[in-house]
Amino acid sequence: MRPYLGTMDEANTLGGRLVRYARVGGTGIGLAARFAGARLTGGSDAATTAGQLRVALGGLKGPVMKIAQILSTIPGAVPEEFAAELGQLQADAPAMGWPFVRRRMKAELGPDWEARYASFEHEAAAAASLGQVHRAVAHDGRALAAKLQYPDMASAVEADLGQLDVLFGVYRQFDKSIDTGLIRGELADRLREELDYEREAKHLALYREMLAGQPAVHLPEVLPELSTRRLLTMTWLPGRPLLSFKEASLDDRNRIAETLFRAWYWPLHHYGVIHGDPHLGNYAVRDDLSLNLLDFGCIRVFPPRFIGGVVDLFRAIETNDKALAVDAFERWGFTGLSGEIIDTLLIWATFLYGPLLDDRVRPIDDKGRPADYGRETAAKVHRRLKELGTVTVPSEFVFMDRAAIGLGGVFMHLKAELNWRRLFGEMIEGFTVDGLAARQSEALARAGLAAPASPTLIA
Numbered sequence: 001m002r003p004y005l006g007t008m009d010e011a012n013t014l015g016g017r018l019v020r021y022a023r024v025g026g027t028g029i030g031l032a033a034r035f036a037g038a039r040l041t042g043g044s045d046a047a048t049t050a051g052q053l054r055v056a057l058g059g060l061k062g063p064v065m066k067i068a069q070i071l072s073t074i075p076g077a078v079p080e081e082f083a084a085e086l087g088q089l090q091a092d093a094p095a096m097g098w099p100f101v102r103r104r105m106k107a108e109l110g111p112d113w114e115a116r117y118a119s120f121e122h123e124a125a126a127a128a129s130l131g132q133v134h135r136a137v138a139h140d141g142r143a144l145a146a147k148l149q150y151p152d153m154a155s156a157v158e159a160d161l162g163q164l165d166v167l168f169g170v171y172r173q174f175d176k177s178i179d180t181g182l183i184r185g186e187l188a189d190r191l192r193e194e195l196d197y198e199r200e201a202k203h204l205a206l207y208r209e210m211l212a213g214q215p216a217v218h219l220p221e222v223l224p225e226l227s228t229r230r231l232l233t234m235t236w237l238p239g240r241p242l243l244s245f246k247e248a249s250l251d252d253r254n255r256i257a258e259t260l261f262r263a264w265y266w267p268l269h270h271y272g273v274i275h276g277d278p279h280l281g282n283y284a285v286r287d288d289l290s291l292n293l294l295d296f297g298c299i300r301v302f303p304p305r306f307i308g309g310v311v312d313l314f315r316a317i318e319t320n321d322k323a324l325a326v327d328a329f330e331r332w333g334f335t336g337l338s339g340e341i342i343d344t345l346l347i348w349a350t351f352l353y354g355p356l357l358d359d360r361v362r363p364i365d366d367k368g369r370p371a372d373y374g375r376e377t378a379a380k381v382h383r384r385l386k387e388l389g390t391v392t393v394p395s396e397f398v399f400m401d402r403a404a405i406g407l408g409g410v411f412m413h414l415k416a417e418l419n420w421r422r423l424f425g426e427m428i429e430g431f432t433v434d435g436l437a438a439r440q441s442e443a444l445a446r447a448g449l450a451a452p453a454s455p456t457l458i459a
Contacts, residue, residue, distance in 0.1 A: 101148065117144070142236075147233070149197065157191050182392060183398055206446075207296060221235045276399035278402075317346070338388065
């Protein structure tokens with residue numbers, strides 16, 4: 001039975017969050033320590049403890065959910081048993097009730113806030129990790145989506161990052177193969193950014209520009225007069241959940257998958273920007289099979305040189321050019337790599353790039369392997385790295401890896417069969433770092449966003 005975690009109204013205050021951690025026995029501290037003890041003493045309950053962690057976190061909303069899901073995709077970031085359990089997490093705590101929503105909306109837009117909408121539904125249409133969405137109608141008749149952040153989320157982020165520090169600290173006591181320092185920093189930076197809905201509005205403006213030439217991708221419009229740092233009001237886009245098309249014809253599923261591929265990877269290879277949260281709830285499909293792309297809080301902008309490394313790593317694997325692979329890994333931020341570590345990293349890279357290397361129509365995974373095959377490959381890579389010494393995972397790797405694994409999972413759900421090599425070839429045709437840099441600089445300036453820093457290099 002899941003422990004009592006409090007009502008949604010109390011749950012996401014800082015005090016409520018600390019109470020919840022106490023109720024589950026110190027989510028990170030108690031369970032991570034028990035897990036470490038089992039591993040160090042040869043105990044047999046490591047998997048049981050990992051399962052208890054999933055149960056303990058299973059009713060929580062907030063940044064802890066995103067942290068857990070992302071960590072499950074990074075080879076060696078957490079123990080294999082934890083990765084398997086964390087990958088199953090879904091946020092399922094109840095939404096805030098109407099009295100609490102009313103108080104939050106008053107705090108954001110003032111006492112006359114309801115009069116600023118023609119109508120505003122009391123019940124949330126959707127509830128996510130950091131906020132919930134209410135349907136509304138503008139005075140000009142447009143259907144709206146009002147995304148309202150849960151209270152005290154900044155405090156919740158810091159509390160959850162504190163739990164993450166404990167988990168990493170305990171894990172380092174018995175496994176030093178992966179230096180998680182930059183992973184932690186990347187998660188912290190992106191989560192803090194995601195709390196700023198004014199920044200998300202800029203991300204949305206950036207995506208509207210980058211995808212202007214993709215007519216099958218639709219993006220909402222922001223209403224600035226009904227938006228704040230903690231409230232984002234946008235036009236409502238009609239569509240159905242992507243998984244409702246799982247039983248559609250292969251042609252329809254392929255069409256959806258191809259649009260999704262372009263929506264994700266055109267911005268990456270032409271502007272150095274990626275949507276870092278390929279969650280099933282972040283897109284919907286219209287009746288004409290075009291795609292709504294939603295939720296722009298978790299956006300990663302990469303330095304152009306890093307994207308050059310992404311393209312060159314593909315070319316290195318395709319041509320078996322190890323020297324080019326080393327150069328690409330170094331541009332990703334890996335340094336001090338021995339030949340054996342490079343060979344091990346190439347196992348993971350070949351897994352990620354595998355479908356892009358095969359010039360034929362095929363499923364994303366054509367060998368009928370289980371959906372958690374990526375986790376099995378990650379575990380194999382981690383075990384080998386553990387034998388070879390410590391590797392620092394560059395911060396830029398975190399959301400690149402997350403997007404690749406998450407998007408691949410969506411394509412597997414759709415059972416799409418496409419020539420992924422051809423689609424990727426279109427993305428990188430004529431690619432140059434200088435060309436990307438020019439496009440990126442112009443697009444970011446128009447959206448009011450700063451250029452990214454250079455990749456972090458570790459001596």
